[in-house]
Amino acid sequence: MKPNPATPLSLCLLLLSSPQAALAQQTSPPALLLASEYSQDIPLQGYWVCEKYDGIRAYWNGQQLISRNGLIISLPATLRQQLPSIPIEGELWLGRGQFGALQSLIQQQNPSAEQWQALQFMVFDLPEAAGSYRQRYQRLQQLIEGKPFLQLPTYQPYSNQLALERQLAELSDNGGEGLMLRDPDALYLATRSKALIKYKSYQDGEAEVVAYSQGQGKYQNMVGALVVKDAQGRLFKLGSGLTEQQRATPPAIGSMVHYRYNGLTSKGKPRFARFVRQYQAL
Template sequence: MLCTPLQVQAGDIGPIDQAGQRPSDSLPAIEKRQRPALMLASIYHPEPAPDTFWISEKFDGVRAYWDGKQLLSRQGYPIRAPGWFTKDFPSTPLDGELWIGPGQFEAVSAAARRFQPLEHEWRQIRYLLFDLPTSPQPYWQRRLQLQALTERQQIAHLRVPEYWRVKSQSALQQLLQQRLAAGAEGLMLNQADARYQAGRSKALLKLKPYFDAEAMVLAHLPDKGKYSGMLGSLLVQNDQGVRFKIGTGFTDQQRRIPPAIGSRISYRYRSLTAKGKPRHASFLRPFEPL
Protein backbone atom coordinates (compact mmCIF):
# COMPACT_ATOMS: atom_id res chain seq x y z
CA MET A 1 0.00 0.00 0.00
CA LEU A 2 1.34 3.42 -0.95
CA CYS A 3 1.67 5.96 1.87
CA THR A 4 1.81 9.75 1.88
CA PRO A 5 4.81 11.54 3.44
CA LEU A 6 2.79 12.14 6.62
CA GLN A 7 2.29 8.46 7.36
CA VAL A 8 5.66 7.80 8.97
CA GLN A 9 6.34 4.21 10.03
CA ALA A 10 9.71 3.24 11.50
CA GLY A 11 11.03 -0.24 10.76
CA ASP A 12 12.12 -2.73 13.41
CA ILE A 13 15.81 -3.22 14.09
CA GLY A 14 18.02 -5.63 15.98
CA PRO A 15 17.96 -9.41 16.50
CA ILE A 16 15.17 -11.62 15.15
CA ASP A 17 13.87 -15.00 16.26
CA GLN A 18 13.49 -18.16 14.18
CA ALA A 19 10.20 -16.88 12.77
CA GLY A 20 11.85 -13.63 11.73
CA GLN A 21 10.44 -11.62 14.64
CA ARG A 22 12.27 -9.57 17.25
CA PRO A 23 11.65 -10.99 20.76
CA SER A 24 10.88 -8.50 23.52
CA ASP A 25 13.68 -9.78 25.77
CA SER A 26 16.28 -8.65 23.22
CA LEU A 27 15.39 -5.00 23.75
CA PRO A 28 17.57 -4.36 26.83
CA ALA A 29 20.60 -5.61 24.89
CA ILE A 30 19.77 -3.18 22.07
CA GLU A 31 19.35 -0.24 24.43
CA LYS A 32 22.70 -0.89 26.15
CA ARG A 33 24.68 -1.58 23.00
CA GLN A 34 27.98 0.18 22.37
CA ARG A 35 29.42 0.35 18.89
CA PRO A 36 32.91 -1.15 18.60
CA ALA A 37 35.63 1.28 17.51
CA LEU A 38 36.24 -0.15 14.04
CA MET A 39 38.39 1.15 11.22
CA LEU A 40 36.16 2.21 8.29
CA ALA A 41 37.14 2.31 4.63
CA SER A 42 37.25 5.37 2.37
CA ILE A 43 36.73 5.22 -1.40
CA TYR A 44 39.82 4.55 -3.49
CA HIS A 45 40.88 7.11 -6.09
CA PRO A 46 43.77 6.73 -8.55
CA GLU A 47 46.05 9.12 -6.64
CA PRO A 48 47.64 6.71 -4.10
CA ALA A 49 50.29 4.42 -5.56
CA PRO A 50 48.92 0.85 -5.28
CA ASP A 51 52.33 -0.64 -4.51
CA THR A 52 52.12 0.69 -0.93
CA PHE A 53 49.00 -1.39 -0.18
CA TRP A 54 48.19 -4.97 0.71
CA ILE A 55 45.10 -5.90 -1.30
CA SER A 56 42.33 -8.38 -0.52
CA GLU A 57 38.91 -9.20 -1.88
CA LYS A 58 35.86 -7.24 -0.69
CA PHE A 59 33.32 -9.77 0.58
CA ASP A 60 29.53 -9.38 0.75
CA GLY A 61 29.13 -10.54 4.34
CA VAL A 62 28.40 -9.09 7.78
CA ARG A 63 31.10 -7.12 9.61
CA ALA A 64 31.75 -8.73 12.99
CA TYR A 65 33.96 -7.70 15.89
CA TRP A 66 35.22 -10.27 18.39
CA ASP A 67 35.87 -8.47 21.70
CA GLY A 68 37.52 -11.50 23.28
CA LYS A 69 34.25 -12.87 24.68
CA GLN A 70 31.49 -12.35 22.11
CA LEU A 71 30.80 -11.32 18.53
CA LEU A 72 29.37 -7.84 18.01
CA SER A 73 27.99 -6.23 14.87
CA ARG A 74 29.28 -2.92 13.55
CA GLN A 75 26.31 -1.24 15.26
CA GLY A 76 27.11 -2.93 18.58
CA TYR A 77 24.43 -5.62 18.58
CA PRO A 78 25.45 -9.02 19.99
CA ILE A 79 25.65 -11.70 17.30
CA ARG A 80 24.42 -14.89 18.92
CA ALA A 81 26.60 -17.52 17.28
CA PRO A 82 26.41 -21.14 18.48
CA GLY A 83 28.77 -21.97 21.34
CA TRP A 84 30.89 -24.28 19.20
CA PHE A 85 31.50 -21.50 16.65
CA THR A 86 33.38 -19.23 19.09
CA LYS A 87 34.48 -21.84 21.66
CA ASP A 88 38.18 -21.78 20.76
CA PHE A 89 38.45 -18.18 19.61
CA PRO A 90 41.42 -16.31 21.14
CA SER A 91 40.99 -13.65 23.84
CA THR A 92 42.56 -11.16 21.41
CA PRO A 93 40.02 -8.75 19.79
CA LEU A 94 39.47 -9.48 16.10
CA ASP A 95 38.02 -7.46 13.23
CA GLY A 96 36.49 -9.53 10.46
CA GLU A 97 33.43 -10.56 8.49
CA LEU A 98 30.95 -13.40 8.63
CA TRP A 99 30.66 -14.79 5.13
CA ILE A 100 29.04 -17.73 3.32
CA GLY A 101 29.84 -17.09 -0.34
CA PRO A 102 29.32 -14.67 -3.25
CA GLY A 103 25.77 -13.34 -3.40
CA GLN A 104 24.84 -14.78 0.01
CA PHE A 105 24.54 -11.55 2.01
CA GLU A 106 20.86 -12.07 2.85
CA ALA A 107 21.54 -15.57 4.16
CA VAL A 108 24.42 -14.59 6.44
CA SER A 109 22.58 -11.44 7.57
CA ALA A 110 19.53 -13.48 8.61
CA ALA A 111 21.71 -15.95 10.51
CA ALA A 112 23.57 -13.17 12.33
CA ARG A 113 20.36 -11.40 13.37
CA ARG A 114 18.56 -14.38 14.90
CA PHE A 115 17.94 -14.34 18.64
CA GLN A 116 18.37 -18.13 18.62
CA PRO A 117 21.05 -19.36 16.16
CA LEU A 118 20.15 -22.10 13.70
CA GLU A 119 22.75 -24.86 13.49
CA HIS A 120 22.44 -25.52 9.75
CA GLU A 121 22.96 -21.83 8.95
CA TRP A 122 26.12 -21.43 11.02
CA ARG A 123 27.67 -24.61 9.59
CA GLN A 124 27.98 -22.65 6.31
CA ILE A 125 29.53 -19.52 7.81
CA ARG A 126 33.20 -18.61 7.94
CA TYR A 127 34.73 -15.80 9.98
CA LEU A 128 37.21 -14.02 7.70
CA LEU A 129 39.80 -12.09 9.70
CA PHE A 130 40.88 -8.67 8.47
CA ASP A 131 42.70 -7.05 11.36
CA LEU A 132 43.82 -6.91 14.99
CA PRO A 133 42.29 -3.70 16.40
CA THR A 134 44.35 -3.57 19.60
CA SER A 135 47.75 -4.31 18.04
CA PRO A 136 50.09 -1.28 17.87
CA GLN A 137 52.00 -2.75 14.91
CA PRO A 138 51.81 -1.49 11.29
CA TYR A 139 49.39 -3.32 9.04
CA TRP A 140 51.91 -5.64 7.36
CA GLN A 141 52.95 -6.99 10.78
CA ARG A 142 49.33 -7.30 11.95
CA ARG A 143 48.58 -9.35 8.85
CA LEU A 144 51.44 -11.75 9.69
CA GLN A 145 50.16 -11.93 13.28
CA LEU A 146 46.71 -12.88 11.99
CA GLN A 147 48.18 -15.63 9.84
CA ALA A 148 50.14 -17.01 12.80
CA LEU A 149 47.04 -16.83 14.99
CA THR A 150 44.89 -18.90 12.60
CA GLU A 151 47.64 -21.45 12.16
CA ARG A 152 47.95 -21.75 15.93
CA GLN A 153 44.19 -21.96 16.61
CA GLN A 154 43.47 -24.50 13.84
CA ILE A 155 39.77 -23.58 13.56
CA ALA A 156 38.31 -24.51 10.16
CA HIS A 157 35.90 -21.56 9.97
CA LEU A 158 38.47 -18.99 11.16
CA ARG A 159 40.43 -17.81 8.13
CA VAL A 160 42.60 -15.00 6.79
CA PRO A 161 41.70 -14.05 3.19
CA GLU A 162 44.27 -14.17 0.42
CA TYR A 163 46.22 -10.97 -0.16
CA TRP A 164 47.98 -9.53 -3.21
CA ARG A 165 50.55 -6.85 -4.04
CA VAL A 166 50.54 -4.92 -7.35
CA LYS A 167 52.89 -2.26 -8.71
CA SER A 168 50.72 -0.24 -11.10
CA GLN A 169 47.22 1.11 -11.67
CA SER A 170 46.78 -1.17 -14.70
CA ALA A 171 47.70 -4.22 -12.63
CA LEU A 172 45.25 -3.11 -9.95
CA GLN A 173 42.43 -2.78 -12.49
CA GLN A 174 43.31 -6.18 -13.96
CA LEU A 175 43.12 -7.73 -10.47
CA LEU A 176 39.78 -6.00 -9.88
CA GLN A 177 38.30 -7.46 -13.07
CA GLN A 178 39.58 -10.94 -12.22
CA ARG A 179 38.02 -10.86 -8.75
CA LEU A 180 34.72 -9.42 -10.05
CA ALA A 181 34.53 -12.28 -12.55
CA ALA A 182 34.96 -14.69 -9.62
CA GLY A 183 32.01 -13.13 -7.77
CA ALA A 184 33.75 -10.55 -5.56
CA GLU A 185 32.19 -7.18 -4.71
CA GLY A 186 35.47 -5.41 -5.26
CA LEU A 187 38.84 -4.94 -3.56
CA MET A 188 40.04 -3.65 -0.19
CA LEU A 189 43.41 -1.86 0.04
CA ASN A 190 45.31 -1.67 3.35
CA GLN A 191 48.22 0.77 3.68
CA ALA A 192 51.19 -1.44 4.59
CA ASP A 193 52.74 0.84 7.22
CA ALA A 194 49.50 2.19 8.79
CA ARG A 195 48.41 1.62 12.39
CA TYR A 196 44.87 0.55 13.19
CA GLN A 197 42.78 3.67 13.66
CA ALA A 198 39.07 3.72 14.55
CA GLY A 199 36.81 5.72 12.25
CA ARG A 200 36.96 6.60 8.57
CA SER A 201 40.53 6.20 7.32
CA LYS A 202 42.58 6.85 4.20
CA ALA A 203 44.74 3.87 5.17
CA LEU A 204 41.87 1.49 4.37
CA LEU A 205 40.31 1.95 0.92
CA LYS A 206 37.62 0.16 -1.08
CA LEU A 207 37.62 -0.18 -4.85
CA LYS A 208 34.32 -1.22 -6.44
CA PRO A 209 32.52 -0.82 -9.77
CA TYR A 210 29.63 0.66 -7.76
CA PHE A 211 29.00 1.87 -4.22
CA ASP A 212 26.21 1.42 -1.69
CA ALA A 213 24.83 3.63 1.05
CA GLU A 214 21.73 4.14 3.21
CA ALA A 215 18.84 6.61 3.04
CA MET A 216 15.50 7.30 4.75
CA VAL A 217 12.26 6.87 2.82
CA LEU A 218 10.37 10.19 2.66
CA ALA A 219 7.53 9.38 0.26
CA HIS A 220 6.05 6.79 -2.11
CA LEU A 221 5.61 8.16 -5.62
CA PRO A 222 3.03 6.24 -7.73
CA ASP A 223 3.80 4.86 -11.18
CA LYS A 224 1.93 6.19 -14.20
CA GLY A 225 2.83 3.43 -16.63
CA LYS A 226 3.48 -0.29 -16.36
CA TYR A 227 3.08 -0.32 -12.57
CA SER A 228 0.01 1.92 -12.41
CA GLY A 229 -1.47 1.86 -8.92
CA MET A 230 1.80 0.58 -7.49
CA LEU A 231 5.10 2.13 -6.45
CA GLY A 232 6.88 4.05 -9.19
CA SER A 233 9.75 5.42 -7.15
CA LEU A 234 10.84 6.32 -3.63
CA LEU A 235 11.71 9.83 -2.56
CA VAL A 236 14.60 9.39 -0.12
CA GLN A 237 17.16 11.42 1.80
CA ASN A 238 20.67 10.09 2.43
CA ASP A 239 22.90 10.71 5.44
CA GLN A 240 24.40 13.77 3.75
CA GLY A 241 20.96 15.40 3.55
CA VAL A 242 20.64 14.97 -0.23
CA ARG A 243 17.13 14.15 -1.51
CA PHE A 244 16.62 12.11 -4.67
CA LYS A 245 14.38 9.49 -6.26
CA ILE A 246 14.99 5.76 -6.64
CA GLY A 247 12.86 4.07 -9.28
CA THR A 248 14.68 0.83 -10.10
CA GLY A 249 15.73 -2.35 -8.32
CA PHE A 250 12.32 -3.25 -6.88
CA THR A 251 10.54 -6.59 -7.22
CA ASP A 252 6.83 -6.59 -8.12
CA GLN A 253 6.06 -7.49 -4.49
CA GLN A 254 8.08 -4.50 -3.24
CA ARG A 255 6.19 -2.25 -5.65
CA ARG A 256 2.91 -3.54 -4.21
CA ILE A 257 4.13 -3.21 -0.59
CA PRO A 258 7.03 -0.73 -0.60
CA PRO A 259 9.41 0.01 2.28
CA ALA A 260 7.63 2.00 4.98
CA ILE A 261 7.94 5.77 5.07
CA GLY A 262 10.37 6.62 7.84
CA SER A 263 12.29 3.36 7.41
CA ARG A 264 15.82 3.13 6.04
CA ILE A 265 16.93 1.38 2.87
CA SER A 266 20.22 0.49 1.23
CA TYR A 267 20.78 1.69 -2.33
CA ARG A 268 23.45 1.25 -4.97
CA TYR A 269 24.95 3.95 -7.18
CA ARG A 270 27.74 4.47 -9.70
CA SER A 271 29.15 7.88 -8.72
CA LEU A 272 28.18 11.29 -7.37
CA THR A 273 27.35 14.51 -9.21
CA ALA A 274 29.13 17.75 -8.34
CA LYS A 275 26.27 18.47 -5.91
CA GLY A 276 26.62 15.07 -4.22
CA LYS A 277 23.58 13.44 -5.82
CA PRO A 278 23.99 9.67 -6.50
CA ARG A 279 24.07 8.76 -10.20
CA HIS A 280 22.06 5.73 -11.37
CA ALA A 281 20.75 4.98 -7.88
CA SER A 282 18.85 1.71 -7.53
CA PHE A 283 17.15 0.00 -4.60
CA LEU A 284 19.21 -2.73 -2.98
CA ARG A 285 17.35 -3.93 0.14
CA PRO A 286 15.71 -2.75 3.37
CA PHE A 287 18.49 -1.55 5.65
CA GLU A 288 19.51 -4.12 8.25
CA PRO A 289 21.38 -2.30 11.05
CA LEU A 290 23.82 -4.98 12.11
Protein backbone atom coordinates in the same frame (compact mmCIF):
# COMPACT_ATOMS: atom_id res chain seq x y z
CA MET B 1 0.07 6.02 -2.22
CA LYS B 2 0.71 3.80 0.82
CA PRO B 3 1.41 0.07 1.07
CA ASN B 4 -1.38 -2.14 2.34
CA PRO B 5 -0.52 -3.02 5.96
CA ALA B 6 -2.89 -5.97 5.94
CA THR B 7 -0.67 -8.20 3.82
CA PRO B 8 1.79 -10.63 5.50
CA LEU B 9 4.77 -9.12 3.64
CA SER B 10 3.92 -5.63 4.85
CA LEU B 11 3.63 -6.89 8.41
CA CYS B 12 7.00 -8.60 8.05
CA LEU B 13 8.63 -5.39 6.78
CA LEU B 14 7.13 -3.40 9.65
CA LEU B 15 8.41 -5.92 12.19
CA LEU B 16 11.92 -5.96 10.75
CA SER B 17 12.11 -2.17 10.70
CA SER B 18 10.71 -1.82 14.23
CA PRO B 19 13.06 -1.34 17.21
CA GLN B 20 10.79 -3.74 19.10
CA ALA B 21 11.66 -6.62 16.74
CA ALA B 22 12.82 -9.65 18.70
CA LEU B 23 16.56 -9.56 18.10
CA ALA B 24 19.46 -9.98 20.48
CA GLN B 25 20.72 -7.58 23.09
CA GLN B 26 22.40 -4.33 22.10
CA THR B 27 25.58 -2.80 23.46
CA SER B 28 27.84 0.12 22.53
CA PRO B 29 29.05 -0.06 18.91
CA PRO B 30 32.76 -0.93 18.72
CA ALA B 31 35.31 1.59 17.48
CA LEU B 32 36.75 0.15 14.26
CA LEU B 33 39.07 1.10 11.43
CA LEU B 34 36.83 2.24 8.55
CA ALA B 35 37.70 2.24 4.87
CA SER B 36 37.97 5.31 2.67
CA GLU B 37 36.64 5.45 -0.90
CA TYR B 38 39.22 5.12 -3.66
CA SER B 39 40.37 8.28 -5.40
CA GLN B 40 43.04 8.72 -8.05
CA ASP B 41 45.16 10.99 -5.89
CA ILE B 42 45.97 8.21 -3.38
CA PRO B 43 49.41 6.66 -4.07
CA LEU B 44 48.86 2.88 -3.93
CA GLN B 45 52.38 1.60 -4.50
CA GLY B 46 53.19 -0.84 -1.71
CA TYR B 47 49.54 -1.54 -0.81
CA TRP B 48 48.14 -5.05 -0.48
CA VAL B 49 44.98 -6.06 -2.40
CA CYS B 50 42.28 -8.58 -1.47
CA GLU B 51 38.62 -9.32 -2.17
CA LYS B 52 35.96 -7.15 -0.53
CA TYR B 53 33.57 -9.44 1.36
CA ASP B 54 29.84 -8.70 1.27
CA GLY B 55 29.22 -9.69 4.88
CA ILE B 56 28.51 -8.25 8.32
CA ARG B 57 31.34 -6.48 10.11
CA ALA B 58 31.92 -7.91 13.58
CA TYR B 59 34.18 -7.36 16.58
CA TRP B 60 35.12 -10.05 19.09
CA ASN B 61 36.08 -8.40 22.41
CA GLY B 62 37.33 -11.62 23.96
CA GLN B 63 33.91 -12.52 25.40
CA GLN B 64 31.20 -11.33 23.01
CA LEU B 65 30.81 -11.03 19.25
CA ILE B 66 29.38 -7.59 18.43
CA SER B 67 28.24 -6.16 15.11
CA ARG B 68 29.39 -2.74 13.91
CA ASN B 69 26.12 -1.24 15.22
CA GLY B 70 26.26 -2.93 18.63
CA LEU B 71 24.16 -6.08 18.15
CA ILE B 72 25.42 -8.94 20.34
CA ILE B 73 25.57 -12.01 18.08
CA SER B 74 24.92 -15.47 19.55
CA LEU B 75 27.18 -18.17 18.12
CA PRO B 76 27.03 -21.98 18.37
CA ALA B 77 29.50 -23.38 20.90
CA THR B 78 31.46 -25.13 18.12
CA LEU B 79 32.27 -21.74 16.56
CA ARG B 80 32.55 -19.73 19.74
CA GLN B 81 35.27 -22.00 21.15
CA GLN B 82 37.49 -21.20 18.16
CA LEU B 83 37.60 -17.50 19.03
CA PRO B 84 40.65 -16.26 20.96
CA SER B 85 40.76 -14.56 24.36
CA ILE B 86 41.95 -11.30 22.76
CA PRO B 87 40.02 -8.83 20.55
CA ILE B 88 39.87 -9.45 16.82
CA GLU B 89 37.71 -7.87 14.13
CA GLY B 90 36.57 -8.83 10.65
CA GLU B 91 33.55 -9.84 8.62
CA LEU B 92 31.02 -12.65 9.03
CA TRP B 93 30.62 -14.16 5.56
CA LEU B 94 28.53 -16.93 3.98
CA GLY B 95 29.88 -16.53 0.46
CA ARG B 96 29.35 -14.34 -2.59
CA GLY B 97 25.76 -13.25 -3.09
CA GLN B 98 24.66 -14.62 0.30
CA PHE B 99 24.21 -11.39 2.25
CA GLY B 100 20.43 -11.86 2.57
CA ALA B 101 20.83 -15.38 3.96
CA LEU B 102 23.51 -14.14 6.38
CA GLN B 103 21.34 -11.26 7.55
CA SER B 104 18.45 -13.66 8.19
CA LEU B 105 20.71 -16.04 10.11
CA ILE B 106 22.03 -13.29 12.38
CA GLN B 107 18.55 -11.89 13.03
CA GLN B 108 17.18 -15.30 14.02
CA GLN B 109 19.74 -15.52 16.84
CA ASN B 110 19.36 -19.30 16.78
CA PRO B 111 22.78 -20.84 17.53
CA SER B 112 21.49 -24.34 16.79
CA ALA B 113 20.62 -23.57 13.14
CA GLU B 114 22.59 -25.78 10.71
CA GLN B 115 23.38 -22.81 8.45
CA TRP B 116 25.96 -21.61 11.00
CA GLN B 117 28.29 -24.41 9.95
CA ALA B 118 28.83 -22.73 6.56
CA LEU B 119 29.69 -19.40 8.19
CA GLN B 120 33.21 -18.01 8.16
CA PHE B 121 34.70 -15.17 10.17
CA MET B 122 37.08 -13.39 7.82
CA VAL B 123 39.50 -11.93 10.34
CA PHE B 124 40.91 -8.57 9.30
CA ASP B 125 42.84 -7.25 12.25
CA LEU B 126 43.94 -7.10 15.89
CA PRO B 127 42.50 -3.76 17.08
CA GLU B 128 44.51 -3.57 20.30
CA ALA B 129 47.83 -4.81 18.94
CA ALA B 130 50.81 -2.54 18.30
CA GLY B 131 52.97 -2.55 15.21
CA SER B 132 52.34 -2.38 11.48
CA TYR B 133 49.60 -4.30 9.71
CA ARG B 134 52.31 -6.54 8.27
CA GLN B 135 53.27 -7.53 11.83
CA ARG B 136 49.65 -7.89 12.97
CA TYR B 137 48.86 -10.09 9.97
CA GLN B 138 51.72 -12.43 10.85
CA ARG B 139 50.34 -12.73 14.37
CA LEU B 140 46.85 -13.44 12.99
CA GLN B 141 48.25 -16.28 10.88
CA GLN B 142 49.46 -17.97 14.07
CA LEU B 143 46.24 -17.16 15.93
CA ILE B 144 43.85 -18.83 13.47
CA GLU B 145 45.89 -21.98 12.84
CA GLY B 146 43.71 -25.08 13.18
CA LYS B 147 40.49 -23.04 13.52
CA PRO B 148 38.40 -23.43 10.32
CA PHE B 149 35.79 -20.86 11.41
CA LEU B 150 38.50 -18.18 11.30
CA GLN B 151 39.93 -17.27 7.90
CA LEU B 152 42.30 -14.56 6.70
CA PRO B 153 42.02 -12.52 3.50
CA THR B 154 44.55 -13.56 0.86
CA TYR B 155 46.51 -10.50 -0.28
CA GLN B 156 48.37 -9.75 -3.46
CA PRO B 157 50.77 -6.83 -3.91
CA TYR B 158 49.49 -3.84 -5.87
CA SER B 159 51.36 -3.63 -9.18
CA ASN B 160 49.65 -0.98 -11.32
CA GLN B 161 46.28 0.59 -12.08
CA LEU B 162 45.59 -1.52 -15.16
CA ALA B 163 46.18 -4.77 -13.26
CA LEU B 164 43.88 -3.53 -10.48
CA GLU B 165 41.10 -2.79 -12.98
CA ARG B 166 41.49 -6.22 -14.56
CA GLN B 167 41.38 -7.87 -11.14
CA LEU B 168 38.19 -5.96 -10.29
CA ALA B 169 36.56 -6.90 -13.62
CA GLU B 170 37.38 -10.59 -13.16
CA LEU B 171 36.08 -10.57 -9.59
CA SER B 172 32.87 -8.79 -10.63
CA ASP B 173 32.30 -11.34 -13.41
CA ASN B 174 32.43 -14.05 -10.73
CA GLY B 175 29.94 -12.37 -8.40
CA GLY B 176 32.45 -10.56 -6.21
CA GLU B 177 31.71 -7.33 -4.35
CA GLY B 178 34.91 -5.43 -5.08
CA LEU B 179 38.47 -5.03 -3.77
CA MET B 180 40.07 -3.73 -0.59
CA LEU B 181 43.49 -2.10 -0.53
CA ARG B 182 45.50 -2.16 2.68
CA ASP B 183 48.61 -0.24 3.71
CA PRO B 184 50.82 -2.94 5.29
CA ASP B 185 52.87 -0.36 7.20
CA ALA B 186 49.93 1.36 8.92
CA LEU B 187 49.11 1.23 12.62
CA TYR B 188 45.56 0.38 13.72
CA LEU B 189 43.53 3.58 14.15
CA ALA B 190 39.80 3.33 14.95
CA THR B 191 38.72 5.96 12.44
CA ARG B 192 38.12 6.34 8.70
CA SER B 193 41.53 6.10 7.13
CA LYS B 194 43.42 5.79 3.86
CA ALA B 195 45.19 2.82 5.45
CA LEU B 196 42.17 0.87 4.16
CA ILE B 197 40.54 1.69 0.80
CA LYS B 198 37.43 0.37 -0.97
CA TYR B 199 37.84 -0.12 -4.72
CA LYS B 200 34.62 -0.99 -6.57
CA SER B 201 33.02 -0.48 -9.94
CA TYR B 202 30.30 1.52 -8.18
CA GLN B 203 29.75 3.51 -4.99
CA ASP B 204 27.11 2.71 -2.40
CA GLY B 205 25.39 4.26 0.59
CA GLU B 206 22.38 4.26 2.89
CA ALA B 207 19.39 6.59 2.73
CA GLU B 208 16.07 7.08 4.53
CA VAL B 209 12.76 6.48 2.73
CA VAL B 210 10.79 9.75 3.02
CA ALA B 211 8.05 9.27 0.40
CA TYR B 212 6.87 7.23 -2.60
CA SER B 213 6.29 8.27 -6.20
CA GLN B 214 3.28 6.88 -8.09
CA GLY B 215 3.92 4.05 -10.53
CA GLN B 216 2.92 4.34 -14.18
CA GLY B 217 1.99 1.81 -16.86
CA LYS B 218 2.44 -1.76 -15.63
CA TYR B 219 3.30 -0.36 -12.19
CA GLN B 220 0.05 1.58 -11.86
CA ASN B 221 -1.33 1.31 -8.31
CA MET B 222 2.17 0.40 -7.15
CA VAL B 223 5.21 2.39 -6.10
CA GLY B 224 7.11 3.80 -9.05
CA ALA B 225 10.13 4.79 -6.95
CA LEU B 226 11.23 5.36 -3.39
CA VAL B 227 11.98 9.00 -2.58
CA VAL B 228 14.97 8.92 -0.24
CA LYS B 229 17.22 11.31 1.69
CA ASP B 230 20.87 10.51 2.41
CA ALA B 231 23.16 11.65 5.22
CA GLN B 232 24.15 14.75 3.21
CA GLY B 233 20.49 15.78 2.96
CA ARG B 234 20.25 15.01 -0.77
CA LEU B 235 16.80 13.97 -2.03
CA PHE B 236 16.60 11.54 -4.97
CA LYS B 237 14.58 8.59 -6.26
CA LEU B 238 15.29 4.86 -6.26
CA GLY B 239 13.18 3.06 -8.85
CA SER B 240 15.63 0.77 -10.56
CA GLY B 241 16.28 -2.41 -8.59
CA LEU B 242 12.83 -2.68 -7.00
CA THR B 243 11.03 -5.99 -7.59
CA GLU B 244 7.29 -6.14 -8.27
CA GLN B 245 6.75 -7.38 -4.71
CA GLN B 246 8.70 -4.45 -3.33
CA ARG B 247 6.70 -2.03 -5.46
CA ALA B 248 3.47 -3.50 -4.05
CA THR B 249 4.70 -3.50 -0.45
CA PRO B 250 7.72 -1.15 -0.30
CA PRO B 251 10.03 -0.44 2.65
CA ALA B 252 8.16 1.65 5.22
CA ILE B 253 8.52 5.42 5.42
CA GLY B 254 11.36 6.13 7.83
CA SER B 255 13.21 2.88 7.11
CA MET B 256 16.77 2.81 5.77
CA VAL B 257 17.73 1.32 2.42
CA HIS B 258 21.03 0.44 0.78
CA TYR B 259 21.64 1.75 -2.75
CA ARG B 260 24.37 1.81 -5.39
CA TYR B 261 25.34 4.53 -7.84
CA ASN B 262 28.02 5.54 -10.33
CA GLY B 263 29.50 8.91 -9.46
CA LEU B 264 27.57 12.16 -9.11
CA THR B 265 25.49 14.25 -11.51
CA SER B 266 26.28 17.91 -12.28
CA LYS B 267 23.88 18.77 -9.44
CA GLY B 268 25.82 16.63 -6.98
CA LYS B 269 23.28 13.81 -6.69
CA PRO B 270 24.03 10.06 -7.04
CA ARG B 271 24.05 9.11 -10.74
CA PHE B 272 22.15 5.96 -11.83
CA ALA B 273 21.08 5.33 -8.22
CA ARG B 274 19.45 1.92 -7.77
CA PHE B 275 17.88 0.09 -4.85
CA VAL B 276 19.81 -2.90 -3.43
CA ARG B 277 18.02 -3.93 -0.23
CA GLN B 278 16.38 -2.69 2.93
CA TYR B 279 19.07 -1.87 5.45
CA GLN B 280 19.01 -3.64 8.79
CA ALA B 281 21.11 -2.02 11.53
CA LEU B 282 23.35 -5.00 12.23
